[in-house]
Amino acid sequence: MSASTSSDGVVERVQNFVAENKRAVLLGAALTVAAIGGVAYYASTSRRSDDGDPEKGDRKKKKASKSSKKTKSGKDEDGPLLEEAKPKTADEEPLTEEQIAAMSTEERKNAAASLKGLGNTAYQKHDFSRAVDLYTRAIAVSPAPEPVFYSNRAACYMNMKPPVYESVVRDCDSALELDNRYIKSLLRRATALEQLERYEDALRDFTTATILEQFRNDNASQSVERVLKKLATQKGQEILATREPRLPSHTFVSAYFGAFRTRALPTLPENPTTGDQNLLSAVQALAACDYAHSFSLINEALDQGLSNKTLEAEAYNLRGTFKFLFGDVPGAKADLQASLDLVPSLTQSLVKLASVHMEQGDPQQAFECFEEAIKQNSEDPDIYYHRGQGKHFSTSILFIMNEFDQAAENYTKSTELDDQFVFSHIQLAVAQYKSGHVANSMATFRRTLKQFPERSEPFNYYGELLLDSQRYADALEKFDKAIEIEKQKTPPPPINVLPLVNKGLALYQQSGKPELAQQHCEEALELDAECEAAVATLAQLHLQQQQLVKATEMFKRQADLARSEPELVNALTYQFATGAQIEFVKNYPDMMPQLGQIARGMMMQ
Numbered sequence: 001m002s003a004s005t006s007s008d009g010v011v012e013r014v015q016n017f018v019a020e021n022k023r024a025v026l027l028g029a030a031l032t033v034a035a036i037g038g039v040a041y042y043a044s045t046s047r048r049s050d051d052g053d054p055e056k057g058d059r060k061k062k063k064a065s066k067s068s069k070k071t072k073s074g075k076d077e078d079g080p081l082l083e084e085a086k087p088k089t090a091d092e093e094p095l096t097e098e099q100i101a102a103m104s105t106e107e108r109k110n111a112a113a114s115l116k117g118l119g120n121t122a123y124q125k126h127d128f129s130r131a132v133d134l135y136t137r138a139i140a141v142s143p144a145p146e147p148v149f150y151s152n153r154a155a156c157y158m159n160m161k162p163p164v165y166e167s168v169v170r171d172c173d174s175a176l177e178l179d180n181r182y183i184k185s186l187l188r189r190a191t192a193l194e195q196l197e198r199y200e201d202a203l204r205d206f207t208t209a210t211i212l213e214q215f216r217n218d219n220a221s222q223s224v225e226r227v228l229k230k231l232a233t234q235k236g237q238e239i240l241a242t243r244e245p246r247l248p249s250h251t252f253v254s255a256y257f258g259a260f261r262t263r264a265l266p267t268l269p270e271n272p273t274t275g276d277q278n279l280l281s282a283v284q285a286l287a288a289c290d291y292a293h294s295f296s297l298i299n300e301a302l303d304q305g306l307s308n309k310t311l312e313a314e315a316y317n318l319r320g321t322f323k324f325l326f327g328d329v330p331g332a333k334a335d336l337q338a339s340l341d342l343v344p345s346l347t348q349s350l351v352k353l354a355s356v357h358m359e360q361g362d363p364q365q366a367f368e369c370f371e372e373a374i375k376q377n378s379e380d381p382d383i384y385y386h387r388g389q390g391k392h393f394s395t396s397i398l399f400i401m402n403e404f405d406q407a408a409e410n411y412t413k414s415t416e417l418d419d420q421f422v423f424s425h426i427q428l429a430v431a432q433y434k435s436g437h438v439a440n441s442m443a444t445f446r447r448t449l450k451q452f453p454e455r456s457e458p459f460n461y462y463g464e465l466l467l468d469s470q471r472y473a474d475a476l477e478k479f480d481k482a483i484e485i486e487k488q489k490t491p492p493p494p495i496n497v498l499p500l501v502n503k504g505l506a507l508y509q510q511s512g513k514p515e516l517a518q519q520h521c522e523e524a525l526e527l528d529a530e531c532e533a534a535v536a537t538l539a540q541l542h543l544q545q546q547q548l549v550k551a552t553e554m555f556k557r558q559a560d561l562a563r564s565e566p567e568l569v570n571a572l573t574y575q576f577a578t579g580a581q582i583e584f585v586k587n588y589p590d591m592m593p594q595l596g597q598i599a600r601g602m603m604m605q
Contacts, residue, residue: 039078067425084509089479094137105143112142112149119266120153125427128156146410147175151185158188180538180587187220194223194605199231200576209588224577232572233430236565245326248563249530250494253325261382261421266314266399268307278317286318313343320488321352327563329359347373351386359564378506381417385424404435422452426461441465456482460499472510479503497524501534532561536571548585 100108103426133318135153142149147298154171157164172189175182190205210220247253265283268276298319306312314476333356352371373383388409411428414421425448433441445462452458461480482499489495504520507513513591518541524534539554555575562568 095141100141102557108141112138112146116139116152118148118367123152123156128160147178147182147185147460149173151182151188154185154188158192163195165192181212184213190223193228198225199227199234203227203231203576203580204583212508228573229575231576232569235572239568240565245328246326247291249528249532249561250289250368251475251496251528251531254289256325257286259423261418266311273305273307275301275306276311278304279306279311280316298322305423309342313339313346313349315350316342317346319353320349323355324352329356332356339352345376347377347380347383349384350376354386379417381414381421384414384417385421385427404431408433408435409538422448422455422457426458430461454485456485456499458497460483460502463499463502467506467509471507475506476503479506494528497528497531498533500524501537505537514545517541528563532558535561539574543574548578552582
């Protein structure tokens with residue numbers, strides 16, 4: 001187990017405790033406006049439920065036949081419905097400006113209504129071009145702008161072959177300027193914007209429609225999730241394509257290298273080359289936690305050349321490890337394979353190659369690497385420890401398969417071969433806990449605390465299990481001890497701040513006061529500004545407390561720290577969802593009282 005293990009667990013715990021992730025995203029705005037407060041009335045501007053829109057009469061009849069497929073395609077099947085079987089008038093020729101000016105207000109109203117009726121008839125006959133012309137004439141003759149005319153014309157543009165999405169957006173803009181709660185125009189514009197790949201704008205409209213319809217429109221809610229995924233994936237790929245490669249936080253890198261037992265320094269020949277000396281310096285810099293310098297030196301060593309295959313294999317092993325941490329999975333795989341081509345018995349390269357296969361979603365290849373490592377050296381304890389340490393060395397391969405007893409057997413084997421590696425003992429206790437052997441797990445942790453009294457990790461992880469069992473006082477005691485041990489370290493490097501984050505969460509769960517967790521996360525970031533767990537936890541806490549602007553800032557920071565595409569997309573998903581909610585709050589401030597009631601009702605479900 002490593003600090004990255006706990007980091008992932010911390011974020012997962014706070015997300016689970018705050019709320020279900022999707023509900024937290026969707027309810028953020030509603031909870032925010034409820035907290036802000038306001039006059040307890042529903043503004044008169046919200047009265048429209050498509051008044052005068054020919055869609056209204058048949059809405060209930062059509063509701064049961066609608067499906068989510070509508071918003072996934074560009075087609076708008078929910079266009080104007082036939083309001084009048086026989087229009088009173090049928091002005092076939094366009095009126096001139098002079099003729100319109102000569103008409104009374106009442107005559108203009110009647111003419112506009114007649115043209116709209118003709119437009120509805122043309123729409124029902126799928127004669128969309130004629131319907132567009134009739135709605136355009138209705139707009140021209142009407143004495144006052146009517147949003148329904150623009151919305152109906154947008155429906156025609158949506159159903160043309162090919163659809164004219166830019167015109168859909170323009171007409172919906174006009175309708176929504178007249179009535180910003182016109183749901184059909186919001187959904188039409190959102191659908192058109194999605195087709196135009198203007199995902200942020202589409203997300204804004206789908207989010208608005210979802211909240212205005214009190215979260216009852218499943219199609220709109222599903223569209224929010226769909227567009228969020230597209231937007232976050234698109235932006236994530238853009239960021240990764242332009243972002244300079246970099247190492248994760250010091251805590252993450254230290255945890256990664258700390259998950260391997262210390263090995264002897266490479267033995268150099270009697271007359272070492274410059275490359276040989278740089279390899280030795282790289283290993284020494286690694287031991288001193290000077291990771292950037294170590295990476296620079298190992299690149300120089302390989303460029304300069306090494307004296308023999310053994311040293312070259314060690315160099316590729318170390319560079320491949322750094323490439324994996326940089327997120328360069330193909331490069332890591334190539335270097336680790338080059339190391340094994342030179343020295344097939346280098347089990348550490350096999351173990352690390354297994355982690356690369358897990359990163360690529362191939363557990364079968366990972367297991368084959370472990371089996372080959374055992375053939376090469378069955379007495380290497382790292383093999384058995386890391387056989388349970390799969391992706392990122394933070395999620396057990398056997399845990400993924402729910403084979404907790406087998407995982408425990410591997411950790412037991414690892415400790416039998418070398419009982420001085422603290423993480424094998426910790427992982428054994430965790431595996432026992434996961435398999436339901438709680439008493440055995442707690443006993444293993446107590447033995448580990450006695451054996452490693454100066455290490456903070458056993459106290460921290462034991463505290464996590466106690467917290468999971470809701471033994472808050474005991475968990476807090478263990479976290480405090482871990483914090484005390486860490487703060488006694490002489491800098492550099494930065495201390496492991498995860499016990500601080502865990503203590504905050506324990507206080508939060510015990511008291512229900514998120515500000516306690518927030519305080520400890522902020523302290524953690526003062527000590528380690530790049531602690532992903534503290535940033536991600538603060539983002540979730542701000543979201544839960546309806547502090548949307550602060551939450552967005554933290555999600556941006558989480559995205560900046562993300563090492564892999566899945567981590568980046570997850571952070572961006574929350575960031576964009578929260579941003580859409582902020583836009584809603586700005587645009588619909590009078591919705592505060594009603595949304596507060598909606599939010600409270602939904603959170604009670």
